[in-house]
Each structure stands twice: as C-alpha cells, then as structure tokens.
Amino acid sequence: MTVTALAGGVGGAKLVHGLDGLVRDLTVVVNTADDAEVYGLSISPDLDTVMYTLAGLANPVTGWGVAGDTRVTLDAMAGLGERTWFTLGDRDLATHVVRTGRLRAGTPLSRVTADLTAALGIRARLLPMTDDRVATMVDTPAGRLDFQEYFVGRRHQDPVVGLVLDGIETAAPAPGVLAAFADADVVVLAPSNPFVSIGPILAVPGVRDALAGTSARRVGVSPIVGGQALKGPAAQMLADLGHEVSALGVARLYVGLLDVLCIDEEDRALAPAIRDLGLDVVVTGTVMGGPDDRRRLAREVLDAAVGG
Amino acid sequence: MTVTALAGGVGGAKLVHGLDGLVRDLTVVVNTADDAEVYGLSISPDLDTVMYTLAGLANPVTGWGVAGDTRVTLDAMAGLGERTWFTLGDRDLATHVVRTGRLRAGTPLSRVTADLTAALGIRARLLPMTDDRVATMVDTPAGRLDFQEYFVGRRHQDPVVGLVLDGIETAAPAPGVLAAFADADVVVLAPSNPFVSIGPILAVPGVRDALAGTSARRVGVSPIVGGQALKGPAAQMLADLGHEVSALGVARLYVGLLDVLCIDEEDRALAPAIRDLGLDVVVTGTVMGGPDDRRRLAREVLDAAVGG
Numbered sequence: 094m095t096v097t098a099l100a101g102g103v104g105g106a107k108l109v110h111g112l113d114g115l116v117r118d119l120t121v122v123v124n125t126a127d128d129a130e131v132y133g134l135s136i137s138p139d140l141d142t143v144m145y146t147l148a149g150l151a152n153p154v155t156g157w158g159v160a161g162d163t164r165v166t167l168d169a170m171a172g173l174g175e176r177t178w179f180t181l182g183d184r185d186l187a188t189h190v191v192r193t194g195r196l197r198a199g200t201p202l203s204r205v206t207a208d209l210t211a212a213l214g215i216r217a218r219l220l221p222m223t224d225d226r227v228a229t230m231v232d233t234p235a236g237r238l239d240f241q242e243y244f245v246g247r248r249h250q251d252p253v254v255g256l257v258l259d260g261i262e263t264a265a266p267a268p269g270v271l272a273a274f275a276d277a278d279v280v281v282l283a284p285s286n287p288f289v290s291i292g293p294i295l296a297v298p299g300v301r302d303a304l305a306g307t308s309a310r311r312v313g314v315s316p317i318v319g320g321q322a323l324k325g326p327a328a329q330m331l332a333d334l335g336h337e338v339s340a341l342g343v344a345r346l347y348v349g350l351l352d353v354l355c356i357d358e359e360d361r362a363l364a365p366a367i368r369d370l371g372l373d374v375v376v377t378g379t380v381m382g383g384p385d386d387r388r389r390l391a392r393e394v395l396d397a398a399v400g401g
Numbered sequence: 402m403t404v405t406a407l408a409g410g411v412g413g414a415k416l417v418h419g420l421d422g423l424v425r426d427l428t429v430v431v432n433t434a435d436d437a438e439v440y441g442l443s444i445s446p447d448l449d450t451v452m453y454t455l456a457g458l459a460n461p462v463t464g465w466g467v468a469g470d471t472r473v474t475l476d477a478m479a480g481l482g483e484r485t486w487f488t489l490g491d492r493d494l495a496t497h498v499v500r501t502g503r504l505r506a507g508t509p510l511s512r513v514t515a516d517l518t519a520a521l522g523i524r525a526r527l528l529p530m531t532d533d534r535v536a537t538m539v540d541t542p543a544g545r546l547d548f549q550e551y552f553v554g555r556r557h558q559d560p561v562v563g564l565v566l567d568g569i570e571t572a573a574p575a576p577g578v579l580a581a582f583a584d585a586d587v588v589v590l591a592p593s594n595p596f597v598s599i600g601p602i603l604a605v606p607g608v609r610d611a612l613a614g615t616s617a618r619r620v621g622v623s624p625i626v627g628g629q630a631l632k633g634p635a636a637q638m639l640a641d642l643g644h645e646v647s648a649l650g651v652a653r654l655y656v657g658l659l660d661v662l663c664i665d666e667e668d669r670a671l672a673p674a675i676r677d678l679g680l681d682v683v684v685t686g687t688v689m690g691g692p693d694d695r696r697r698l699a700r701e702v703l704d705a706a707v708g709g
Contacts, residue, residue, distance in 0.1 A: 166494045169495030173495055173499050173521070174499075175499050184474070187476075187478040194483075196441075197441045208481075
C-alpha cells in the first residue's frame with residue numbers, strides 16, 4: 094500500500110510513527126511554515142519532530158527535541174549574552190548546523206532532508222511541503238508576530254486575530270509532493286493543527302487541488318478531542334477564528350478534502366453531524382501515548398481507508 | 402602605559418595574556434585572515450584563541466578551544482553524515498553560533514568581538530585587524546588551499562610555494578586599529594607567525610605605515626627558537642619561502658618596523674647580526690608555559706621598551 098501523510102509537529106509525528114511501522118511505502122509531507130531562523134540557524138521544527146520521532150530519538154516528554162539531550166552550547170550562548178529564548182539541545186543543534194550549512198551552500202531543503210533522514214536510517218520519505226521560504230505570521234492584538242515568537246516566545250497565549258502565510262503565493266511544492274498525492278492509495282491527514290500545520294501544506298499552490306483530485310482514499314484524524322487540543326493552540330485558534338471548537342468544527346474545514354474523519358470516542362455524539370457534511374466517520378481512541386497506541390491508531394486509519 | 406599588541410593564535414595569545422596582567426590599557430589587534438566558514442559557521446580562530454586565553458577558558462593542552470569542552474554536537478554531526486574535519490567543542494560552538502548569527506544580521510566583527518569579550522569579562526580591547534573579509538590562501542605543490550584546509554585539514558604538511566591574502570587590497574582597518582598605533586606608548590609584536598599571523602595584519606592598507614610611523618617603542622618576540630617554531634608552520638614557511646630559519650631571519654622581516662627584538666637565550670649568538678640590522682636585542686627565555694612565564698616575558702618586553 095502506498096500512503097502519503099500530511100503532518101505538522103508532535104501529534105502528527107506520533108501517527109506518522111505508527112504508520113511507519115505498518116506501511117512500506119510511506120511519504121510524509123511536512124509543514125515548513127513554522128520554519129524560522131533562530132540564532133542565525135535555519136530551524137525546521139516540524140521536519141525535525143517527525144524525523145526524530147521516526148528515528149526513535151524524540152524526547153518522549155516534550156515530543157520535540159532529542160531524548161536525553163544536553164544544553165552545553167545553549168548555556169554557553171547565554172553566558173555570551175545571547176537571549177536564549179529558543180531551546181536547542183546539543184544533539185539537536187547538530188541538525189540545525191548541518192542543515193544551515195547545506196542550505197547556505199545552495200542545497201534545497203528537500204535534498205538536505207533526504208540526506209538527514211538517510212543518515213538516521215529512516216525508511217519513510219520525508220518531504221518538506223516546499224523548498225521555498227513560507228512563514229506563518231500570527232496577527233494578534235499585540236501586533237503581527239513571527240510564528241515562533243508567538244508559539245515559543247509567548248507560549249501561544251495571544252488571541253489570534255488572523256494568520257498570514259508570507260511567501261505562499263510564490264512557493265512551489267517540493268519535488269515529489271504533487272506526485273505523492275497522485276500515486277497514493279491512501280492520504281492521511283494527521284491530527285495536526287488545521288491552521289498552522291495542515292493549512293500551510295494545503296495552501297502551497299497546487300496541493301489543495303492535488304488532494305481534492307486524488308483517487309486515493311483520504312482519512313483524517315481530528316486533533317480536537319472533547320473540545321480541546323491535545324497539544325498546542327488548535328482549540329484556541331478555532332475559537333478565535335470563529336469556528337466551533339470540536340471535531341465537527343474540524344470536519345467543516347476539511348469538506349471536499351477528506352473521505353473519512355476519525356474522531357475520539359469522547360466525541361461520538363458528533364458523528365451524525367459530521368456524516369451530514371458528507372464525510373464517513375470512524376469513532377475510536379485517538380489519543381496516542383507510546384508506540385503501541387500509535388500503531389493501533391495507524392492501523393485503524395488504514396482500515397478506515399480500505400474499508401470505505 | 403598604553404600598549405598595543407599584534408597577535409595571531411596560541412603563541413601570541415600567551416604573551417598577550419602576560420601583558421593583560423600588567424597593563425591597564427591594552428589593545429590587541431588580531432589576525433583574521435585565518436577566518437573561515439566551516440559547517441556554515443563563521444570561525445575566527447585567532448580572535449577566539451586570544452579571547453579564551455584572556456578569559457582563562459583556553460584548553461591548556463591544545464592552546465585553542467575551551468578547556469574541558471565536550472563534543473556532543475560534533476559527534477552528532479558526524480552521525481548525520483557531516484565530514485567533521487574541523488573540531489568544535491560544545492562550549493566553543495556557542496561562540497561561533499553567536500558570532501555567525503550577529504554577523505549575518507549585519508553587525509560588524511569588531512562590534513561582535515567587543516560584545517563577546519565584554520560578556521566574558523575581558524578587560525583588554527580586542528580588535529580584529531579588519532571588519533572585511535580577508536582570506537589567506539596557501540599555494541602548495543598540491544594547488545591553492547584555503548588556510549584552514551592547509552593548516553587543519555592537511556596539518557600544514559604541504560610545502561608552501563607562496564601566500565595570497567585574498568581581499569586584502571580592499572580591506573579597511575577595523576575601527577580603532579590605526580589609532581591603536583598612534584596612541585600607544587609601546588607596540589608589541591607577539592611571537593606569532595610572521596607570514597600568516599603578523600603578516601596579514603601588517604598588510605591591511607594603512608597598518609604597516611601606522612607601525613612604521615608610530616612614536617611608540619616597538620618590541621617584538623621571535624617565534625623562532627633554536628631554528629624551530631614552538632608551534633605551527635613558521636619555521637617551515639621561512640625555509641620554503643627562502644628565508645633563514647632563525648631569529649635573524651625573523652629580524653630581517655621586521656627591519657623598519659621594530660626597535661627591539663626579544664630572542665631566546667638559545668639564540669644568543671645571533672644578537673650581533675640582529676643588532677647590525679639596526680634593532681636592539683634582548684636575550685631572555687622566550688618559551689612560555691603557564692601564567693608565570695607569560696607574565697615574566699611580558700614584563701621583560703615592557704622593560705625592553707621602556708629601557709630603550
């Protein structure tokens with residue numbers, strides 16, 4: 094079976110991890126609109142989270158960064174007067190140094206990503222959504238913020254008035270991205286933030302049409318469970334941007350782009366309303382802890398696709 | 402007393418360290434022609450060696466890098482497929498990350514250096530010879546090599562056919578460099594390589610004239626002792642480039658630029674020939690180990706200047 098998954102950070106990475114254990118031919122298209130230059134380094138948080146998770150390196154507590162990592166360099170940077178607002182461990186830093194050096198030498202992000210994942214022994218194909226620079230900007234009452242400033246620097250506590258994807262109009266899908274929709278038997282929308290993780294991927298010119306037009310079965314997993322996001326600001330963004338804060342609210346965002354939505358047992362009562370939107374619904378446990386949970390949910394997602 | 406020292410790496414840093422303990426108003430003009438971009442990071446080896454030495458952080462075994470440093474990031478970079486030919490410890494890396502980020506943001510190297518030294522509590526004023534890019538290229542039978550490739554990558558084992566200072570014609574002295582010659586009571590040429598450490602500083606347009614024309618007493622310390630360099634390729638370069646490999650060979654390079662040359666007791670027999678060149682000579686122990694040696698030699702250098 095050929096599977097293409099769309100993913101952002103921690104939640105998406107967990108489901109991708111589950112898929113990776115089941116699917117031989119897995120492509121993951123990853124959001125890069127969170128990418129930032131921090132301390133002069135090119136950071137791709139979602140690519141790294143997916144990469145570290147698939148490599149078995151991810152910090153199981155935070156979901157991001159490398160398990161057991163040290164902070165010698167970051168501490169020394171603080172000693173040199175740098176405002177170390179963005180945490181980077183020493184092992185993690187290696188990724189950023191290597192990526193930054195290669196990008197600066199003119200290597201596209203997709204090529205750098207292929208090299209890094211190969212070096213880490215990752216079988217799945219990770220594709221950045223684009224090799225071009227796209228930057229999510231968050232409009233708040235405090236003004237327009239860079240995404241990482243909003244997300245990490247201010248702990249996503251500002252109300253979100255609007256979102257701008259700077260550079261999206263001229264971004265091209267990275268090599269292989271459009272084909273990954275055309276060639277797939279199943280497309281999975283991981284339980285990632287619809288606005289700042291899945292949204293930017295879909296906004297890359299050509300991607301939304303590729304998803305709308307694929308002959309693959311398209312299965313999503315709601316990132317909202319019981320009216321709350323398991324991680325990050327998805328619930329707050331749904332509310333701030335005028336959507337219902339529920340799996341139904343999520344379903345409405347994906348009409349025409351999904352065949353099946355997996356929702357949590359806690360949200361079972363929403364199934365009829367979601368079906369009324371024209372989506373199939375699978376009710377299951379969508380909260381993933383460790384590898385077993387991930388693989389079970391991945392199995393159910395694939396079953397939902399095949400069984401449809 | 403106002404003292405200006407010219408220095409390259411390890412040997413120069415030791416004498417500067419000795420001066421720093423004695424002199425309240427010390428400016429150090431540091432070679433930057435060894436600077437390189439490695440792994441996409443802006444590395445200034447001589448600035449760092451002087452900085453770490455003055456901060457008491459330098460690795461006492463190697464002379465460069467930070468004492469007791471770890472290599473978590475470098476090892477992880479190797480795991481990501483990077484050819485880690487240039488050793489960077491984790492604490493040291495902080496310097497390069499901070500510097501690279503600030504340079505990329507448009508801050509001149511002299512400003513970055515002032516910030517870093519201030520953060521490390523260094524009292525002396527460290528000045529890069531220039532804020533512009535100058536790169537020593539080493540012509541060898543194997544072709545033209547970047548300096549760090551010659552020096553670190555190939556362990557300075559290639560015969561040196563010639564040296565080229567790429568960018569030197571258009572380089573300007575960093576702010577404060579020319580004034581540091583005009584304002585000094587004493588100018589000290591540290592025992593650094595005449596070709597690739599002191600030479601590039603003197604080659605920055607305006608610097609050689611500033612040294613030739615200063616009213617300060619100018620005292621040098623020979624980096625060649627008993628026909629050998631204490632560290633690095635100075636002896637080999639003297640030979641390869643057709644000079645006598647001795648303190649006399651060094652003295653000939655500095656005629657018109659020095660009033661006094663300090664040579665080692667081992668080279669006492671060369672004193673008359675050096676005096677014949679018009680230089681005063683002080684014979685002393687020039688081999689520096691720890692802080693006591695450094696301070697003693699610095700004291701003798703200053704005495705030589707004042708006593709002249």
